[in-house]
Amino acid sequence: MSATYSQNSELKTIKNAAGMSVTVMDWGATLVSIKVPCDGSSREVLLGVKNPDDWYTQPCFFNATIGRYANRIANSTFRANGKDYLLNSGAQHCLHGGLDGFDKRRFTFSEVGDNYLLLTLHSPDGDQGFPGNFDLKVRFTLDDDNRLTMAYEASCDQECPACITNHAYFNLNGKNSSILGHSLRLNATEFLELDELSIPTGRVLSVKDRPAFDFTTMKTVGQDFMNDEQMQAALGYDHPYLFAGPATQAAVEAVSEDGRLKLEVFTDYPAFQFYSGNYIHAADPIIARDDGQEYANQSGMCFEPEFYPDAPHLAQFADRNPVVAPGKPLSRFIAYKFSAR
DSSP, X not given: OEEEOTTOOEEEEEEOTTSOEEEEETBTTEEEEEEEXXXXXXEEOBOOBSSGGGGGTOSSOTTOEEOSBOSEEGGGEEEETTEEEEOOOSSSSEETTSTTOGGGSBOEEEEEOSSEEEEEEEEOTTGGGOOSOEEEEEEEEEOTTSEEEEEEEEEESSOBOOBOEEOOOBOTTSSXXXXXXXXXXXXXXXXXXXXXXXXXXXXXXXXXXXXXXXXSSOEETTTTTTOSGGXXXXXXXXXXXXXXXXXXXXXXXXXXXXXXXXXXXXXXXXXXXXXXXXTTTTSSOOBBTTTSOBOOTTSOBEEEEESOTTGGGOGXXXXXXXXXXXXXXXXXXXXXXEEEO
């Protein structure tokens, strides 16, 4: 099935035998909708905009594919190919690939099947200041066990730091509401300390020493919200957790406030950013598609599997953050698995 928004974006929907459906838009290779069977109906688990045109202007990267480099690069600079590069960030630090990142690009639907979609994008040498001709494939596959997998394959003809993720905003309650009542378990015992501008200091902190960040046993998102100085600048959780488990083990388990729907996140990235939606209402109001009301802060939460933020400047972690180069492609996956309880 396909549809068109007023700026001529194309949408396609895939479904499985269990009744789950996923709608993807070519603009930003964006997840517009994920509807999961629950309580005899379909529950929408993603935030979305009331006015379709707002997909193009909302500042929160709603559910989009992020690149060339997800999260932050300090001072919008890095060194590769024996050169220094300055990124087109519009700010001191580059966030999510720059002013015109992949979330604002029109991908091409290269393959379309009943339960899969392949989207492709070419990013030319110098795009947003990044070196090399960069080609990305994003494959969405929906299995009958309600698992949506996004497989990323990318190549570049020069050395270039690259990190592709999805910026899905989840609310498993299925309505415009706070996510602070969701229960959460994170399969991580360490996270990166951030400075006041959310740039990693290079220090690794243990969640055992910072109880507010300890989700090794399930607790609500709101239980220790703002109970640590690391949350002050970020206005909540917005931190990279270090994931040491195998890709077959869930990095994240989240349960809706009513306990009826569970999300598990799987990945082969070495980290994931847990973001509690602290700036959803910081700019122009975003009107929710389900009730026409403004989204408040903490109305959605993100789990962004990725390499370490600012990896180009964290040489001590280089073995966990490979760059893309000729003969060294990017190959990573993210999977969201849903189950009704």
